[in-house]
Amino acid sequence: MLKDDAVFLNSLAIKQALADEDLTHFAIFPVTLGTQLWGTIMCTAKNVSSKRLSLAQDYLTNVLRESFASNTDSFTIWDALTAHQVKQINYFHNFFPLSEPNPLATPSNPATINGHPIANSDAYHSIKLAMAYIHRNIQQSLSLNDVAEAAYLSPSYLSRLFKKYLHVNFVEYVNNQKIALAQEKLALTLTPINQVSAQLGFSQTSYFTKIFKRKTHLTPSEFRQHNHxxxxxxxxxxxxxxxxxxxxxxxxxxxxxxxxxxxxxxxxxxxxxxxxxxxxxxxxxxxxxxxxxxxxxxxxxxxxxxxxxxxxxxxxxxxxxxx
Known part of the structure; x- marks a missing residue:
């Protein structure tokens, strides 16, 4: 992989280089040489129009053909993959893994060290994507299906990853983050409780109050009174x-x-x-x-x-x- 004028030669180095990237902000162009997949080109696509992506596709095609003159007519850069198409590829990978088995994995403890996913293993990368999405969108309603789609995983598999590596189920993890943010808002602002509830993605203030009291043993109004x-x-x-x-x-x-x-x-x-x-x-x-x-x-x-x-x-x- 070529990235930022650096060359990455093995899968672990590539995954580490991509670990902090939000793939939803990239256009991923498949490149074929003849009838075979040759590679992919990723370009930043945040706030980029479809017309500009099309121009980029034409430009990259010309650059490749000029760089590999002996294969001028064989290179093709295809339209950028949609998020749904990338997710489908990842689903296939879950069923038919093509990567080499991790030498540190065992049948009873796959790709873990002391119960943690090995850095840059598939599990590590998937959980990191899911957690990043949760924290970026913590002020919205978050479902397991939403987060699984953002992490290109099936909901059931993501649920298992949370229980295995974070030792808490998905809903509890999300609610804990929301209630922590609610405590900040209640203590540091005068925002009405119903607005705090709405800002955190709760459709009903009564449900927010129920979750808040279960976590803190205080209602939101009691918490604000005790922590002003x-x-x-x-x-x-x-x-x-x-x-x-x-x-x-x-x-x-x-x-x-x-x-x-x-x-x-x-x-x-x-x-x-x-x-x-x-x-x-x-x-x-x-x-x-x-x-x-x-x-x-x-x-x-x-x-x-x-x-x-x-x-x-x-x-x-x-x-x-x-x-």
């Missing part, structure tokens, strides 16, 4: 870098370091670790400070004493105790 003194929220959604053996503190530390967020910690005599400053907000004795929640609940233990396994979202909250 919150000044800042950092939300850490689960991703494939989480280690199930890690603590909430370990996951937080890795996230802050990756995103270049400054923080300070302190520990008591019992070994409990606390975050005393995040960004430019620091604890002030008996008046302001940082607390954390996991999937909408505030544990009583310190962050280094709570395991990240089976968790979907962490939030660090700076609040005024005096209020």
């Amino acid at each position: 003194a919150i000044q800042k929220v950092y939300t850490i959604p689960r991703d494939l870098d989480w280690d199930d053996s890690a603590s909430i503190y370990d996951v937080t530390k890795n996230y802050f370091e990756r995103h270049e967020i400054n923080y300070q910690t302190d520990a008591d005599d019992d070994g409990a670790t606390y975050l005393t400053r995040i960004g430019n907000l620091a604890d002030k004795e008996d008046s302001q400070g940082w607390v954390y929640t996991v999937d909408g609940q505030q544990p009583v233990q310190s962050a280094n004493e709570v395991n990240a396994q089976n968790k979907s979202v962490i939030q660090w909250v700076y609040m005024n105790y005096a209020n």
Whole structure:
């Protein structure tokens, strides 16, 4: 594969180079040499008209034919594949995998290390696509079918991937992300609850209230009343870098370091670790400070004493105790 003036020679390197790309924003042109598929050309297609794509197709055809003069009449660049056609190809791949078997896979633990999908394995890439789509569209109604289509998977297969690798079912994962965002909106804005519900893709405020109370043990209005003194929220959604053996503190530390967020910690005599400053907000004795929640609940233990396994979202909250 040629990309950004670099050459990628093996499947793992290619998958890594494409891992962060959103394929819905690309035009994928199949290229044939004679009667055989020779390769594909991917071009950025965000906000690109069909006329411009057609011109690009003609231009690429001329470039190929000029570059391979001995095969001038044999190269053909076909119309760009639709998202539905790409999805169909991926369905066939699920039934008839053509790639070489992963040497680290075993029948009982396919393509995993310590229960995690091996980076850039098919499972890793599929889950990453699905999670990226969820977070881009978290303020819309999200169904398993919608996300599966975006990740070019069958709904049943995507459901199995969530349970196997994230240890939570699809609906719970999505709801945990929505409720975390709802907590931010309720604490930091005065947006009416029915509007918060609508902004998160819930068709009925009553259903939003039901899910919110099940996750937090408070209604949205009770949560707002109890948390109006919150000044800042950092939300850490689960991703494939989480280690199930890690603590909430370990996951937080890795996230802050990756995103270049400054923080300070302190520990008591019992070994409990606390975050005393995040960004430019620091604890002030008996008046302001940082607390954390996991999937909408505030544990009583310190962050280094709570395991990240089976968790979907962490939030660090700076609040005024005096209020």
